[in-house]
Amino acid sequence: MDGFPKVVWWYISWRRYKTTVDEFMRELSDTGKFKTDAVVGVHYGGMGVAADIARRDYVPLLRVQSHYVESSAGIECKAVEPEFSGGRVEGRRVLIVDNSIRTGNTLELAKLLLQELGALEVRTVVLLQRRRREQVVHPPDYVLFDQRGLVKRLFW
Secondary structure: OOOOOOOOOOOOOHHHHHHHHHHHHHHHHHOOOOOOOEEEEEEOOHHHHHHHHHHHHOOOEEEEEEEEEEEOOEEEEEEEEEOOOHHHOOOOEEEEEEEEEOOOHHHHHHHHHHHHOOOOEEEEEEEEEOOOHHHOOOOOOEEEEEEOOOEEEEOO
8 A cells, every 4th residue: 555654553452442541531521631522533543542532522523534645754644634624623622633653743734724724722642652752743742552662551
């Protein structure tokens, strides 16, 4: 598949995944740190996690499509486009979800897009971060798991 990011395989039990998502959302919304009005998943990998997060708080689930190109630096996201009407995020607090992060470019482009569409506040979360935080050009607001030999929970 040309132009598509390499698949990363790792194992985590369903129970640990569900517990982590529940704890994250409890920490985020139930404590008042960020009340999510809508969840936007990055198509392909982010949609499953986004659906689980949206379902927990009964908020709308939306999707952005990412477009990748190959460059000397590897495969990079060059654009994202909404797969919903812009009014769906206007005046809302939106949480963008992706499954993993390398540079953070996809999340940054999605964040800028949602701000242009009128989102009140935008935060980002990834399921898995494969690099140290300082190596990511556009770090997410939150990371659920970090893979550096050990998989562990991180909420920044």
